[in-house]
Amino acid sequence: MMKFTCERDVLIKEISVAQEIISSRNVLSILSNVMLEAAENTLRIRATDLKVGFETRIPVEVAQEGSSTVFCDKLLGILRSLPEGEVEFETSENDVFSIRPVFRKIDFQLKSISSEKFPEIQQAQSDSFFEFSQAAIIEMIRQTAFAVSDDETRYFMNGVYMENVDGHLVMVATDGRRLSYIRSEEDSELPDFPGVIVPPKVLGLVRKLASGEGTVRISITPKAVFFHFDNQKLSSSLIEGQFPNYQRVIPESQQYTATVDRNELSEALRRVSLLVEKSRRIYMKIADGSIGISSEQSEIGVAHEELSCAYDGPETLMALNYVYLSEPLKVIENDQVEIQFSEATKAITLYSVPRASYFHIIMPMQLD
Amino acid sequence: MARNTVYCHVDLDAFYASVEQLDKPELRGKPVIVGGSEHGRGVVSACSYEARTYGVHSAMPAAEARRRAPHAVFLPVRMGRYQEVSARIMAVLSEYTPTLQQISVDEAFLDLTGTERLSGHPVDIGRRIKRRIHEAFGLTASVGIGATRFVAKMASDFDKPDGLHYVEAGGEEDFVLGLDLTDLWGLGRKTRSRLEALGITRVSHLHAQRIETLRGHFGEAAGTFLYRIARGIDPGIFSGARKSHSISSETTFERDISDPDIIEAILLDLCEQVMYRRYREGGVSRTVQLKLRKHDFSTRTVRRSVPNEIGSTDEFYREARRLLVERWDGTPLRLLGCGLENVQSPESLAKQPELFDQTHRSAERRRRLEEAVFKLREGGIDIRKAGGFREEGYKDST
Numbered sequence: 068m069m070k071f072t073c074e075r076d077v078l079i080k081e082i083s084v085a086q087e088i089i090s091s092r093n094v095l096s097i098l099s100n101v102m103l104e105a106a107e108n109t110l111r112i113r114a115t116d117l118k119v120g121f122e123t124r125i126p127v128e129v130a131q132e133g134s135s136t137v138f139c140d141k142l143l144g145i146l147r148s149l150p151e152g153e154v155e156f157e158t159s160e161n162d163v164f165s166i167r168p169v170f171r172k173i174d175f176q177l178k179s180i181s182s183e184k185f186p187e188i189q190q191a192q193s194d195s196f197f198e199f200s201q202a203a204i205i206e207m208i209r210q211t212a213f214a215v216s217d218d219e220t221r222y223f224m225n226g227v228y229m230e231n232v233d234g235h236l237v238m239v240a241t242d243g244r245r246l247s248y249i250r251s252e253e254d255s256e257l258p259d260f261p262g263v264i265v266p267p268k269v270l271g272l273v274r275k276l277a278s279g280e281g282t283v284r285i286s287i288t289p290k291a292v293f294f295h296f297d298n299q300k301l302s303s304s305l306i307e308g309q310f311p312n313y314q315r316v317i318p319e320s321q322q323y324t325a326t327v328d329r330n331e332l333s334e335a336l337r338r339v340s341l342l343v344e345k346s347r348r349i350y351m352k353i354a355d356g357s358i359g360i361s362s363e364q365s366e367i368g369v370a371h372e373e374l375s376c377a378y379d380g381p382e383t384l385m386a387l388n389y390v391y392l393s394e395p396l397k398v399i400e401n402d403q404v405e406i407q408f409s410e411a412t413k414a415i416t417l418y419s420v421p422r423a424s425y426f427h428i429i430m431p432m433q434l435d
Numbered sequence: 436m437a438r439n440t441v442y443c444h445v446d447l448d449a450f451y452a453s454v455e456q457l458d459k460p461e462l463r464g465k466p467v468i469v470g471g472s473e474h475g476r477g478v479v480s481a482c483s484y485e486a487r488t489y490g491v492h493s494a495m496p497a498a499e500a501r502r503r504a505p506h507a508v509f510l511p512v513r514m515g516r517y518q519e520v521s522a523r524i525m526a527v528l529s530e531y532t533p534t535l536q537q538i539s540v541d542e543a544f545l546d547l548t549g550t551e552r553l554s555g556h557p558v559d560i561g562r563r564i565k566r567r568i569h570e571a572f573g574l575t576a577s578v579g580i581g582a583t584r585f586v587a588k589m590a591s592d593f594d595k596p597d598g599l600h601y602v603e604a605g606g607e608e609d610f611v612l613g614l615d616l617t618d619l620w621g622l623g624r625k626t627r628s629r630l631e632a633l634g635i636t637r638v639s640h641l642h643a644q645r646i647e648t649l650r651g652h653f654g655e656a657a658g659t660f661l662y663r664i665a666r667g668i669d670p671g672i673f674s675g676a677r678k679s680h681s682i683s684s685e686t687t688f689e690r691d692i693s694d695p696d697i698i699e700a701i702l703l704d705l706c707e708q709v710m711y712r713r714y715r716e717g718g719v720s721r722t723v724q725l726k727l728r729k730h731d732f733s734t735r736t737v738r739r740s741v742p743n744e745i746g747s748t749d750e751f752y753r754e755a756r757r758l759l760v761e762r763w764d765g766t767p768l769r770l771l772g773c774g775l776e777n778v779q780s781p782e783s784l785a786k787q788p789e790l791f792d793q794t795h796r797s798a799e800r801r802r803r804l805e806e807a808v809f810k811l812r813e814g815g816i817d818i819r820k821a822g823g824f825r826e827e828g829y830k831d832s833t
Contacts, residue, residue, distance in 0.1 A: 218753075219753055219757070220749070220750070220753060241790065241791075243789050243790055243791055244742070244787055244788075244789060244790055245790070246790060311791045312791075315791075316790045316791060345721065345722070345740045345777075346721075347742070388742065388787060412788070414790060428790070430787070430788055430789065430790045431788070432786060432787045432788070433786040433787075433788065
């Protein structure tokens with residue numbers, strides 16, 4: 068029979084991560100539960116949706132070692148409702164899990180399920196890990212994860228592709244109509260690993276758990292990917308399938324370049340898109356010294372905005388999904404962007420000025 | 436109006452039940468009820484005229500139908516079969532007019548304006564249509580002819596079944612005055628009872644009201660509507676070729692269903708029906724709609740738009756299923772429906788080309804394959820998706 072005491076706030080932090088992993092859509096089952104295991108003055112917390120696994124350790128005062136699983140959603144709700152301070156947790160014989168704040172007359176009793184029924188979380192071999200900068204992985208995820216497809220028939224685009232290119236970590240995401248690419252700058256020693264497609268869920272959790280300081284230990288195997296922080300471990304199975312040959316769609320060179328203020332372009336898109344209907348189509352007219360952004364004429368009305376740019380080339384009109392343009396603008400760090408293109412019907416490239424280790428590619432829409 | 440318009444409304448009599456009697460000769464002359472079953476809660480989808488003599492009508496709970504017609508034969512809805520027959524009849528109808536407007540599986544408007552010199556008097560055309568439908572398909576149809584779709588529609592009802600009624604131009608007001616309030620098209624039960632509360636129980640009573648009075652009681656739009664229909668003036672319900680519309684299909688279950696596998700199989704089936712109609716009617720859509728009615732009758736309709744047109748049943752089903760997964764909490768369902776909204780002409784849809792040609796090609800391949808299957812089906816060869824499923828005895832209507 069397990070019994071331990073710990074600070075409410077310390078536990079909430081970890082349980083809320085666990086709850087993010089647990090798929091709330093599932094019918095109630097053992098997978099709706101979080102596993103708690105108290106031993107040697109440490110509480111081990113585990114949660115999984117069978118694809119993504121999470122494990123964390125926090126120091127607690129253990130009165131009696133043991134383990135159990137409880138409905139995570141309710142546990143989190145209860146913890147949030149309790150006053151700050153120490154809370155005592157205890158399982159009793161008939162699978163009842165009690166939550167009692169110390170010095171308060173509050174008593175919650177949750178049904179629990181034996182931890183024996185809790186699924187195993189996959190573990191990586193300890194020799195397969197490499198160290199990677201937390202700041203770098205955060206940036207790489209930020210530049211790519213938004214571009215994945217949520218179209219299930221394109222399951223192989225439902226994740227971010229990670230591969231080792233000449234010792235650099237490269238991450239690519241596409242939904243088939245736009246593509247985002249980033250290559251790590253640092254020369255950290257990367258082991259050989261196969262190119263893998265990583266689901267965005269675990270990448271989102273990495274962003275959440277990473278402090279941005281120091282390193283995270285990463286292991287990439289043919290079936291799964293692992294991210295280990297100091298006390299927290301994430302794992303995820305991979306998306307099987309062939310990621311498209313992305314190099315083929317990266318334009319080798321573009322004929323024309325327009326340089327524009329990133330923020331101004333972003334704001335203009337936000338305004339004009341107010342009058343864009345479901346097609347998400349905006350028109351962008353690039354001319355000498357100016358870029359004009361227009362919505363389509365519709366029953367609601369029409370919007371137009373012009374902003375200055377540095378451009379020397381033929382006047383070009385193209386149609387674009389404004390979301391494809393505004394999403395990269397949100398993640399590009401620098402104040403200026405380059406829009407590179409060759410023809411109104413061919414893919415355009417979006418670069419940061421000065422150049423960074425990433426770029427974004429967008430396939431224009433048809434003009435008419 | 437530049438010239439005198441002529442519309443013909445063709446309404447197939449007791450269509451589902453008639454097709455069943457056609458396919459199963461032993462049922463001819465017997466009360467046949469399609470949809471629902473004698474046990475469950477289902478709803479009558481259609482019934483033969485023999486069943487109607489017992490007071491059975493469509494949308495009646497099956498249990499009630501059973502009580503009224505204890506010896507009736509209950510049959511499950513075979514929508515695929517009805518659509519097949521319907522498609523062939525519609526093909527025949529389209530020979531008589533360049534503008535055929537199909538309203539549902541068993542109903543269509545023919546714009547006969549200006550066809551007189553070529554095809555003869557509208558009444559002769561109406562007779563020929565009835566004869567051809569009977570000779571080629573063994574089915575009867577009721578035909579109404581008038582200067583507007585509104586009048587033509589009520590005229591086809593006038594002498595049903597196997598009727599033919601012609602309302603000459605200028606005779607609309609007299610025609611309408613001869614009808615019961617219940618025969619006035621577009622007048623719902625609620626409005627009718629509100630009219631009755633005002634002492635308006637006959638068309639002539641309605642006709643006597645001033646437009647201001649009607650607007651005062653029913654509001655601007657509904658008041659105008661009532662004023663117009665009481666004079667046989669088309670209130671604009673079937674106004675010409677609409678810029679966009681939706682195509683949908685739904686089904687009410689015999690018993691509440693909560694098994695996700697069955698729900699998904701039925702959803703696939705519904706998606707296929709809608710895609711077939713979209714294929715026949717033409718047009719493209721990017722908006723998928725899903726309708727759920729729970730056991731407590733609470734109903735919700737959710738929709739989602741995707742970047743490119745829904746080109747195949749697979750794509751349609753995928754989106755509809757996603758909506759289902761997101762919006763259905765697993766409580767038992769009474770009704771499931773899905774549809775395509777904002778169906779427009781292909782030119783009006785903004786196209787988003789693909790970066791990788793192979794993804795584009797596979798979507799295009801699915802689309803072409805499906806069109807080929809639909810074409811075969813029109814030729815009478817029935818090919819169906821392996822996942823398609825139809826539980827005995829649930830009712831549907833498109």
